[in-house]
Amino acid sequence: MTIPYPAADRISPVTRPLLSPSRLPWPRGLPLRLEGVRLSRGATTILNGVDLDIPADRRLLLLGPSGAGKSTLLRLLNRLDDPDSGRILLGDLPLPSLPVRLLRRAIAVVPQDPLPLPGSIRDNLLAPSEFAGLKPPPDAELALALDEFGLNPSWLDRDASALSGGERRRLAIAVSLQTSPEILALDEPTAALDPASSRRLVEAIDRRVRADALRTIVVTHDRRLAPILGDVAVVLDAGRVVDLGPTLDVLRRADPLAWGSDAPLDGQEPLP
Amino acid sequence: MTEPPVPIPSWAGLAWAAIPVVLLAAVLRSRRLGQARPLLVGSARMAGQLLLLGMVLKAAFAVDHPWVVGAAGLVMLSASAQAVGARQSRPSWSLRLEAAAAMTVGAGLAVVVSTRLALGVAPWYDPPVVIPLLGMILGNSVNGVALAAERLESELRSGADLIERRLSLGASARQAALPALRAAVAAGLTPTINGMMVAGIVSIPGMMTGQLLAGAEPTAAFRYQILIYLAISGSVGLAILVLLSLRTRRAFTPDHQLRRPRLPPDGGLQ
Numbered sequence: 001m002t003i004p005y006p007a008a009d010r011i012s013p014v015t016r017p018l019l020s021p022s023r024l025p026w027p028r029g030l031p032l033r034l035e036g037v038r039l040s041r042g043a044t045t046i047l048n049g050v051d052l053d054i055p056a057d058r059r060l061l062l063l064g065p066s067g068a069g070k071s072t073l074l075r076l077l078n079r080l081d082d083p084d085s086g087r088i089l090l091g092d093l094p095l096p097s098l099p100v101r102l103l104r105r106a107i108a109v110v111p112q113d114p115l116p117l118p119g120s121i122r123d124n125l126l127a128p129s130e131f132a133g134l135k136p137p138p139d140a141e142l143a144l145a146l147d148e149f150g151l152n153p154s155w156l157d158r159d160a161s162a163l164s165g166g167e168r169r170r171l172a173i174a175v176s177l178q179t180s181p182e183i184l185a186l187d188e189p190t191a192a193l194d195p196a197s198s199r200r201l202v203e204a205i206d207r208r209v210r211a212d213a214l215r216t217i218v219v220t221h222d223r224r225l226a227p228i229l230g231d232v233a234v235v236l237d238a239g240r241v242v243d244l245g246p247t248l249d250v251l252r253r254a255d256p257l258a259w260g261s262d263a264p265l266d267g268q269e270p271l272p
Numbered sequence: 273m274t275e276p277p278v279p280i281p282s283w284a285g286l287a288w289a290a291i292p293v294v295l296l297a298a299v300l301r302s303r304r305l306g307q308a309r310p311l312l313v314g315s316a317r318m319a320g321q322l323l324l325l326g327m328v329l330k331a332a333f334a335v336d337h338p339w340v341v342g343a344a345g346l347v348m349l350s351a352s353a354q355a356v357g358a359r360q361s362r363p364s365w366s367l368r369l370e371a372a373a374a375m376t377v378g379a380g381l382a383v384v385v386s387t388r389l390a391l392g393v394a395p396w397y398d399p400p401v402v403i404p405l406l407g408m409i410l411g412n413s414v415n416g417v418a419l420a421a422e423r424l425e426s427e428l429r430s431g432a433d434l435i436e437r438r439l440s441l442g443a444s445a446r447q448a449a450l451p452a453l454r455a456a457v458a459a460g461l462t463p464t465i466n467g468m469m470v471a472g473i474v475s476i477p478g479m480m481t482g483q484l485l486a487g488a489e490p491t492a493a494f495r496y497q498i499l500i501y502l503a504i505s506g507s508v509g510l511a512i513l514v515l516l517s518l519r520t521r522r523a524f525t526p527d528h529q530l531r532r533p534r535l536p537p538d539g540g541l542q
Contacts, residue, residue, distance in 0.1 A: 080436050080529060100527045105442040115434055118451070131443040172437075179442055 026106045028182050029056050030091030037086035039072060046072045047237035059209060061230035062219040065221050068236040070219045071112060074185045075255035078109040114172035116160035123158050124171060128178040145174045150200045166193045170201060185217040190225055202228050221248055223251060301490040329403065338397040345406055349376060352410045359418040362425065370518040371417050378511030379409045390499055404412060409507045412464065417515050420460025424516055427452035428523050435530050445524035453516055460512040464505045471501060476523040
């Protein structure tokens, strides 16, 4: 089953260039499956045979200590890297069989400390449509995108590099959502944010999940926000899946000490 | 050949001309400022190399055959590729080969255009025209190509995160690398452009000086110099474009993935 690429409902078909990648249909609603995924860098094994099924209707959490391979796994999902062996499938389509630029618009990966692109906040928000050769969205739409993530909508002309760390992260998510992805993968979106900002960010993502049927894959160390960020959790350790299940169950089983320095060590109950 | 209006420097004359350099070296050494030895070695190498070049050129001009020009071109080209490699912080054989290919395209086109269209030299390989012209063009190409290649490598390394961010937002490899390419083109082409900007105002170019000293009409000398500048900037620019396109192709996979430089055996990244 293929449904036209979601950019279609934002940009009129007339303005879309004939050969633009966004004209191609993206197969929505398919599960992601990792089969025996291995990746080494030099002599270091980062992923050591990961097998994982990610159903289309679940929001996934990736947990585990620093260096477990979580960030590397996200890089494989939008093919910034390819596994040394094993494969990743969308439904029964191996990722390399899909046009890579379309794949990256459909599976948006936001790195842990995203640098803004040089230029203004507007330049950042317009970059995805520019790369795809699409008509740039109007300022009003860009302002809404800022407002959605708690950034001042009148900041379009500000230099993006002047933003604070937390603002940069929220801008990066807003920019990545400009491609209308089906899957949004975030690497520790709430790290080093104060609790109020974390909560706002999580709620904004949650709204998108409900409104646009956005699927999310979130790497986090935050035990309190974890249950809101995902309903299924996978624990990676030393490049392998060591636990898997409903988030609350996984959190109860997990050894808080194994989660690295960001994890609260007092074993508090996660929020419902 | 007409008699030159100024005397050709004799060997004794050249010895006199060396006095300032020798004095400078003495001062540098006595004040412990360094560079005395490289200065003297450089001067000696320059004299020896040019002496050798004079003898080789004399022989080459005497043979007057296309093969001589071809052989000279090959030697100059491989020396230039070697020089480009020597100026990189991470030289590689692929870089030397690609630099040689790029300079062949750039210098080849410029030499053909200048000799066939601009000068109408006969025979087409006329060694006294083609060899010096090729030498000048390659000498300048080495500089531009080496600067552009070094700059591209450093931009791709230091800007890797931003490049991958652009790729993640759906950019093609070329779109993602465009800022790095712009910086590399600027680094490679700026010396040549600056040279033309100040030509005749701040400096009298070396070749024109040589021609004037050898008794050429100033009007003829400036036309030659214009020809040289155009040939140099065209060939340097073209060589830079070819090299950058080859290097960019090597830096990315066909699937728009940035190739990370090979890590040391102990791993490095997480």
